[in-house]
Amino acid sequence: MNDKIHSGNPDQAAVREVLERWLAAARQSDLDGIFSCYADDIVAYDAVLALRFVGAEAYRKHWKACIEMCPGPVLFQMGELKVEASADVAFAFYLLRCGAVDDKGVEQASWMRVTVCLKKRAAGWRVVHEHFSAPFDPQTNKALFDLAP
Amino acid sequence: MNDKIHSGNPDQAAVREVLERWLAAARQSDLDGIFSCYADDIVAYDAVLALRFVGAEAYRKHWKACIEMCPGPVLFQMGELKVEASADVAFAFYLLRCGAVDDKGVEQASWMRVTVCLKKRAAGWRVVHEHFSAPFDPQTNKALFDLAP
Numbered sequence: 001m002n003d004k005i006h007s008g009n010p011d012q013a014a015v016r017e018v019l020e021r022w023l024a025a026a027r028q029s030d031l032d033g034i035f036s037c038y039a040d041d042i043v044a045y046d047a048v049l050a051l052r053f054v055g056a057e058a059y060r061k062h063w064k065a066c067i068e069m070c071p072g073p074v075l076f077q078m079g080e081l082k083v084e085a086s087a088d089v090a091f092a093f094y095l096l097r098c099g100a101v102d103d104k105g106v107e108q109a110s111w112m113r114v115t116v117c118l119k120k121r122a123a124g125w126r127v128v129h130e131h132f133s134a135p136f137d138p139q140t141n142k143a144l145f146d147l148a149p
Numbered sequence: 150m151n152d153k154i155h156s157g158n159p160d161q162a163a164v165r166e167v168l169e170r171w172l173a174a175a176r177q178s179d180l181d182g183i184f185s186c187y188a189d190d191i192v193a194y195d196a197v198l199a200l201r202f203v204g205a206e207a208y209r210k211h212w213k214a215c216i217e218m219c220p221g222p223v224l225f226q227m228g229e230l231k232v233e234a235s236a237d238v239a240f241a242f243y244l245l246r247c248g249a250v251d252d253k254g255v256e257q258a259s260w261m262r263v264t265v266c267l268k269k270r271a272a273g274w275r276v277v278h279e280h281f282s283a284p285f286d287p288q289t290n291k292a293l294f295d296l297a298p
Contacts, residue, residue, distance in 0.1 A: 048287045051262060051298055086237055089234060091266040095201065115194070115280040117242065131264040133196075133280065133282030135282070137197070142292070143285040143291070
């Protein structure tokens, strides 16, 4: 229950390894790499278009469409990461600066929020739920892309 | 609460009890009740205005402002709840239909997404992180309030 005890535990290290592997794959738009981190029965709340995606097949179609919408070098930068893990249940949350370099070479990026929930399955730790979002302005209902931590 | 299946796992039952207590308090705009579910060091990603709120004091100010923005009977309805708990780390996620009854008696509501992360502390289970959001349309950047599960 003490955070310091958990910070040294091997489960927390294993969960961080999954997050790092996911981040490296996401930067390369590597769908196989990204989905090697996910459980087949993942339930995803993504930042755009739908309330939720149920199952890896539906979520992969969405990821593919997002990658096709934003081709070129992808920027993903983690901030304020917190990880908690027990023997078979874990979660992590962080701010994610994401964006891309436009055709004039200018970086277009904004901060999003990410929560990731994992379970240890027979094959190892897998993401069973993730939640990406941008907050919105209740006056305009527009997503807020100019916030910084 | 729709999904009220209490499994044999006592930790999962205890986490569901916190969620039910939170829901009852949120429906009553009962700030003390809501915050009895939260850890002092909660990090919250709310649906509106800010990237994140760090600590119960900052988050309570935000909750108070939101309640003042939407006075009157509050609608909160959970759907598709999933809970996972181990001895001291747990998470839950669900869709939340939230809104209010306007001054003509008409219900104005939309579905949001919620992820809740908990730790078992000396005083019992506490929410250490929560994430509320609505997805947005990448063409208009507007939050999507007309989606239904």
